[in-house]
Amino acid sequence: MxxxxxxxxxxxxxxxxxxxxxxxxxxxxxxxxxxxxxxxxxxxxxxxxxxxxxxxxGWVQSTAPRHPSGTNWLLADRRGRLAAFAVVNQQAAVWLEAQPGADQWRGPFFLGGGPLAPNLAVSLTPDGRWQIFALRLSRLAPDGANAREIVLLEQSEPDGVFPGWITLGNPSAGDPQRDRHLGAPAVTRDGRGRLHLFVRNAGQGLHSRVQETDGSWGEWTDLRGHEFRRDSPRSPRRTAMWRCSPPVARASSTGRRATSTRRPAGHPASGSPSRPVPPRPSSSPAARS
Structure with missing residues (x-):
C-alpha cells in the first residue's frame, strides 16, 4: 500500500x-x-x-508520496542477479532473480524488522553483502510521544543469512516532540568504500552517520541545511562535493543497468496480486543462491 x-x-x-x-x-x-x-x-x-x-x-495541483523512495530498492548482487526490496505489512521483504536476465524470481522472503515505514534504502558492500536500512516506527502514542529510529539489517557474509536488525538511533532521540520528525534514510558510498547514511532531522536539516571500511560507525553529524522535506533526502551522489539530488539509475559493476521500472510479480508496486505470506524469522536465508 x-x-x-x-x-x-x-x-x-x-x-x-x-x-x-x-x-x-x-x-x-x-x-x-x-x-x-x-x-x-x-x-x-x-x-x-x-x-x-x-x-x-491548493490540494488538487500536487500529489506527493508520504514516504518516497529512490532507485536503490532494485540492485544487482556480485553475480549480476537482481534483488528487489520492499516493505510488506510493515516488514522488509526481498525478491531474488534466479539467474541474471532470466526474468524468473523467487520470493518474497520476509526479513522482519517492523513496524517499518514503507520504503527502504539498500546498499551492497564491497565484499558483496546486502545492507538494508529502514525507518522504524518504534512507538506510536496518542499523547504525541512517538519514537522513530533508523535500523539496519546486514548480511553476515556474502550469500549468507541476516543475523538480525540493529538500531542506528535517531539524532533527536530522547525528545518526543522532535523524535517523530525523523526522515527516511538515504545511503551511498564514497570512493574509499565508506558508507554515508543521511536523514532529515527535526530541524528540517540533514544529519549523517558514516560507516568506515572496517564496519565501525561514527556518531551522528549535523550537516545543517534547512527546509528539507520530511521524506528522504533521496540518494545523494558523489561529485566534486557531496550534494543531495534526485535519484539516478546507475549501471552496476556487471554492466547491467538497474532501474526502478521492472518489478517482480507480487512486489507492492507491481500491480500484480500477492497472496499473504506469514512472516519468517529475520535469519531467513533470503540471499542464498
Missing part, C-alpha cells in the same frame, strides 16, 4: 498535468457534495466548505 500526503499538499510545488488536475478536482468536488447527491442525512453528504472550490484549496 502506498501512502500519500494529505492537506499539507497545498504547500508543495505543483507537479500534476492539467489533465490530472482536472480529474482530481472532479473527485474532490464530489467530496464537497458539488454533485448534488442526497445521502439521506439531514446534515448533508459532503464537505460543503469545499463545494466547487477544490482547486482553490
Amino acid at each position: 502506498e501512502a500519500y500526503r494529505g492537506y499539507y499538499n497545498e504547500r508543495w510545488p505543483h507537479n500534476l498535468s492539467p489533465q490530472a488536475v482536472s480529474l482530481k478536482e472532479y473527485f474532490l468536488n464530489v467530496y464537497g457534495a458539488a454533485d448534488g447527491y442526497d445521502g439521506g442525512d439531514p446534515a448533508g453528504s459532503g464537505d460543503y466548505a469545499v463545494g466547487l472550490n477544490a482547486r482553490r484549496t
